[in-house]
Amino acid sequence: MRCVFYFALGITAVISGLEAQPPAPQIESIRRDQLKADVFFLAGDFFRGRLTGTPEYRIAAEYLASRFERLGLKPLAQDGFFHRFDLVLSRLGRDSDNRITLNAAGRSKAGKLLEDFYPLIFSADGEAEGRLVFAGYGIVAPKLGWNDYSESIKDDIVVVLEGEPGADDPKSPFDGLVTSEYANAISKTLEAQSRGASAIVFVNPSHRGKGTRAFPASARAYWPEKPPHLERYTLASRAERVRIPVLQLDPVWVEQAFGKTAGELKQRAEKPGAFIRSENQSLRVAVALNRFIVEDRSVVGLLEGGDAQQRQEAVFVTAHYDHNGATAEQIFPGADDNASGSAAVIEIAEAFVLAAQSGQRPKRSVIFAIWGSEERCCGPLLGSWAWVENPDWPLEKTVAVLNMDMIGRNEEVPETGGSKFNGLKPQTAQSNAGSVNLLGWSYSPELSRMADAANRKIDLRLLRRYDNNRSNLLRRSDQWPFLQRGVPSLFVHTGLHPDYHTPYDRPERIDYSKMERITRFVYQLSWDLANADGRPRFLSPRTILPPEAE
Numbered sequence: 344m345r346c347v348f349y350f351a352l353g354i355t356a357v358i359s360g361l362e363a364q365p366p367a368p369q370i371e372s373i374r375r376d377q378l379k380a381d382v383f384f385l386a387g388d389f390f391r392g393r394l395t396g397t398p399e400y401r402i403a404a405e406y407l408a409s410r411f412e413r414l415g416l417k418p419l420a421q422d423g424f425f426h427r428f429d430l431v432l433s434r435l436g437r438d439s440d441n442r443i444t445l446n447a448a449g450r451s452k453a454g455k456l457l458e459d460f461y462p463l464i465f466s467a468d469g470e471a472e473g474r475l476v477f478a479g480y481g482i483v484a485p486k487l488g489w490n491d492y493s494e495s496i497k498d499d500i501v502v503v504l505e506g507e508p509g510a511d512d513p514k515s516p517f518d519g520l521v522t523s524e525y526a527n528a529i530s531k532t533l534e535a536q537s538r539g540a541s542a543i544v545f546v547n548p549s550h551r552g553k554g555t556r557a558f559p560a561s562a563r564a565y566w567p568e569k570p571p572h573l574e575r576y577t578l579a580s581r582a583e584r585v586r587i588p589v590l591q592l593d594p595v596w597v598e599q600a601f602g603k604t605a606g607e608l609k610q611r612a613e614k615p616g617a618f619i620r621s622e623n624q625s626l627r628v629a630v631a632l633n634r635f636i637v638e639d640r641s642v643v644g645l646l647e648g649g650d651a652q653q654r655q656e657a658v659f660v661t662a663h664y665d666h667n668g669a670t671a672e673q674i675f676p677g678a679d680d681n682a683s684g685s686a687a688v689i690e691i692a693e694a695f696v697l698a699a700q701s702g703q704r705p706k707r708s709v710i711f712a713i714w715g716s717e718e719r720c721c722g723p724l725l726g727s728w729a730w731v732e733n734p735d736w737p738l739e740k741t742v743a744v745l746n747m748d749m750i751g752r753n754e755e756v757p758e759t760g761g762s763k764f765n766g767l768k769p770q771t772a773q774s775n776a777g778s779v780n781l782l783g784w785s786y787s788p789e790l791s792r793m794a795d796a797a798n799r800k801i802d803l804r805l806l807r808r809y810d811n812n813r814s815n816l817l818r819r820s821d822q823w824p825f826l827q828r829g830v831p832s833l834f835v836h837t838g839l840h841p842d843y844h845t846p847y848d849r850p851e852r853i854d855y856s857k858m859e860r861i862t863r864f865v866y867q868l869s870w871d872l873a874n875a876d877g878r879p880r881f882l883s884p885r886t887i888l889p890p891e892a893e
């Protein structure tokens with residue numbers, strides 16, 4: 344088991360002057376009344392919850408870009424302050440064009456769409472046929488010594504389980520309790536495709552209801568009859584790479600094909616070498632989806648550094664501006680999530696601009712990014728993933744990312760919190776007054792120490808408790824794609840509360856004086872990073888930490 348602890352690493356002083364950082368210039372310009380004005384505006388009813396694909400969402404992006412323009416930031420893209428990316432929205436094609444047939448020992452059995460199987464939203468169209476093989480979780484991770492493909496699968500149809508091995512094991516090399524990127528269904532699909540599979544079939548053992556069949560209900564939840572309030576999208580840059588049919592199948596079918604229960608298959612997949620080649624069982628599949636492109640944007644602006652060399656590197660200050668929209672009855676205003684972070688990015692940008700105007704330009708460049716479609720599935724973080732896959736600033740010249748998502752409340756976990764609070768200890772809002780969670784700290788001890796130094800005068804209670812936690816919070820905001828690409832990143836987050844993702848996440852419920860302190864802290868840290876001699880290092884492979892806050 345990989346188990347390295349930091350105190351054994353002998354951190355060298357790449358970052359100098361940690362003890363006495365002078366206050367960043369113009370830090371007093373970050374004021375609660377200005378933060379409040381922006382949160383009230385962005386979380387106002389007019390914006391109707393800033394849902395991807397709506398006119399209000401587009402206006403929010405225009406507004407943020409106009410603020411960057413007015414501050415005098417520079418655009419990175421040729422056509423202004425937008426990083427553009429395309430999303431794909433899918434609808435099921437005709438029933439008769441979505442088919443499966445299992446052939447075994449001369450007998451054939453046809454499956455029914457949404458009863459026995461369904462295509463995934465990023466599936467390619469087309470038909471495929473092949474012998475069924477089972478390949479565990481369908482994961483190849485050379486760095487972790489894991490390979491579920493011990494045999495060739497050329498022209499076969501590969502069956503894999505959703506998820507990853509050791510999902511409940513805090514010491515799992517697959518990011519402990521946090522779901523690793525190896526569990527991503529598109530990554531698994533591309534792996535199978537690169538090995539010549541003619542199609543890939545996903546199975547979730549929990550769809551095997553006790554006595555009853557759970558599969559049709561989950562199929563209907565995945566493809567509801569009417570378009571859902573919250574649509575599922577795929578990044579076009581990823582969907583374009585998928586050339587094989589991708590299906591979800593009722594575990595009952597897989598049990599028949601391999602002569603093992605879904606539970607037995609899952610147990611087998613927990614160890615390498617789970618591979619099974621079925622005896623004369625072949626599947627024929629056909630998938631037909633209708634696709635629509637939805638254009639999307641993140642808002643990005645640059646403040647150039649003052650040092651001729653160091654200005655080629657940048658510190659990122661980020662947040663996301665989208666939220667969960669509105670239904671006919673109610674609006675999800677998303678004040679804490681994440682008008683708060685968006686407003687803070689603007690205030691920090693203004694402080695940097697005022698500093699530069701007063702003759703104190705940071706040595707490195709600073710990039711302000713307000714991501715689109717963080718909330719949108721599947722998987723989320725679409726704007727920041729689109730950036731790391733097609734960045735307008737090189738990732739290797741990205742010194743650190745400071746991401747703010749929900750920075751205006753006190754974490755509050757009720758005793759009977761339900762699934763929303765999975766993995767989090769019950770705690771009162773009062774107990775978290777003055778506290779803020781730092782996530783991602785375990786990937787860069789140097790960045791983590793700089794955070795402490797930046798906080799010295801501001802004196803927030805910095806809590807490091809969710810980097811290895813069942814809540815998956817670490818991968819639930821826009822620092823995650825950067826961590827996956829080896830960029831030191833921190834997620835600054837006051838925590839979940841009962842109003843999270845409800846119509847009650849309203850601007851009047853934000854604690855603006857706390858938010859002012861957090862915004863000043865992130866400004867101070869970004870200032871320190873922009874002026875330090877060295878860069879914080881990224882620790883890889885990452886340490887497996889003890890489980891936190893179970």
Ligand SMILES: [Zn+2]
Pocket residue numbers: 663680681717748749820
């Ligand atoms: Zn958020």
